Amino acid sequence: xxxxxxxxxxxxxxxxxxxxxxxxxxxxxxxxxxxxxxxxxxxxxxxxxxxxxxxxxxxxxxxxxxxxxxxxxxxxxxxxxxxxxxxxxxxxxxxxxxxxxxxx
Amino acid sequence: xxxxxxxxxxxxxxxxxxxxxxxxxxxxxxxxxxxxxxxxxxxxxxxxxxxxxxxxxxxxxxxxxxxxxxxxxxxxxxxxxxxxxxxxxxxxxxxxxxxxxxxx
DNA sequence: TTCATATGCAACTATGCGGTTGCATAACGC
DNA sequence: GCGTTATGCAACCGCATAGTTGCATATGAA
Numbered sequence: 251x252x253x254x255x256x257x258x259x260x261x262x263x264x265x266x267x268x269x270x271x272x273x274x275x276x277x278x279x280x281x282x283x284x285x286x287x288x289x290x291x292x293x294x295x296x297x298x299x300x301x302x303x304x305x306x307x308x309x310x311x312x313x314x315x316x317x318x319x320x321x322x323x324x325x326x327x328x329x330x331x332x333x334x335x336x337x338x339x340x341x342x343x344x345x346x347x348x349x350x351x352x353x354x
Numbered sequence: 355x356x357x358x359x360x361x362x363x364x365x366x367x368x369x370x371x372x373x374x375x376x377x378x379x380x381x382x383x384x385x386x387x388x389x390x391x392x393x394x395x396x397x398x399x400x401x402x403x404x405x406x407x408x409x410x411x412x413x414x415x416x417x418x419x420x421x422x423x424x425x426x427x428x429x430x431x432x433x434x435x436x437x438x439x440x441x442x443x444x445x446x447x448x449x450x451x452x453x454x455x456x457x458x
Numbered sequence: 459t460t461c462a463t464a465t466g467c468a469a470c471t472a473t474g475c476g477g478t479t480g481c482a483t484a485a486c487g488c
Numbered sequence: 489g490c491g492t493t494a495t496g497c498a499a500c501c502g503c504a505t506a507g508t509t510g511c512a513t514a515t516g517a518a
Contacts, residue, residue: 254365254370255365256365257361257362257364257365257370258365260361260365261358261359261360261363262362262505263358264506265358266357266358266361272443273443273446274442275446279464279465280465289507289508290507292465292466292467292509293507293508295466296506296507297506314464314515315464320443322443325436325439325443328436329440332429335424336426336429336430338374338378339429366475383495384494385494385495393478394477395494395495396479396497397477399495400476401476417486417494418484418493418494418495419493419494420494420495
């Protein structure tokens with residue numbers, strides 16, 4: 251539940267593209283998700299390990315392949331973190347508005 | 355509106371701490387927000403420039419100080435990006451469930 | 459068994475990033 | 489004007505990260 255680590259994992263276009271694929275598509279293996287990303291399989295594997303480290307993705311070994319699946323729980327936590335920031339910001343603006351309108 | 359760049363800016367504990375302060379607090383200058391973060395003013399300035407580059411923060415020059423303010427629009431976009439991923443993921447799970455339940 | 463496939467591990471390179479220090483500069487108060 | 493304060497700019501250091509290649513290994517198929 252380290253928000254910074256989650257955002258850091260999200261902060262790379264290749265990894266975001268992987269997540270988009272996972273959200274859309276069907277089953278993916280490390281090899282199949284590597285295709286079309288413009289990097290080597292090993293490069294893709296490193297990114298997947300970063301995503302797995304942030305619990306944004308799960309890697310499950312199945313025979314000679316490794317299945318990749320999105321883990322939506324961390325996504326939800328990241329979204330909640332931002333939502334809380336926004337709420338506090340909104341409350342601050344409202345408080346400021348009231349302060350001004352009270353003529354004080 | 356580069357989602358990866360926004361998340362990258364969010365992916366650092368010091369920068370998240372800055373945003374939390376900005377969401378809570380009153381007016382901040384570069385100097386005042388540097389205090390209590392355990393780094394030099396120049397270090398804080400670099401982080402603020404990263405946040406400004408991602409449009410998460412605005413830096414406004416006022417006399418000899420520079421005012422720092424949260425810009426909630428980029429936060430909202432980042433949250434929307436995650437929400438969209440989650441929605442697509444949910445739809446996929448629902449489709450998969452129906453597929454299984456149709457016995458096909 | 460034998461071959462092809464999917465993956466894991468290690469080493470290596472280049473670049474980016476967090477952080478610092480030193481110096482220059484501009485604005486406020488006396 | 490003069491000292492103080494808040495900031496900007498540049499150079500530098502160390503480490504993490506994105507990316508690669510080469511090789512080893514385990515599994516599925518013929």
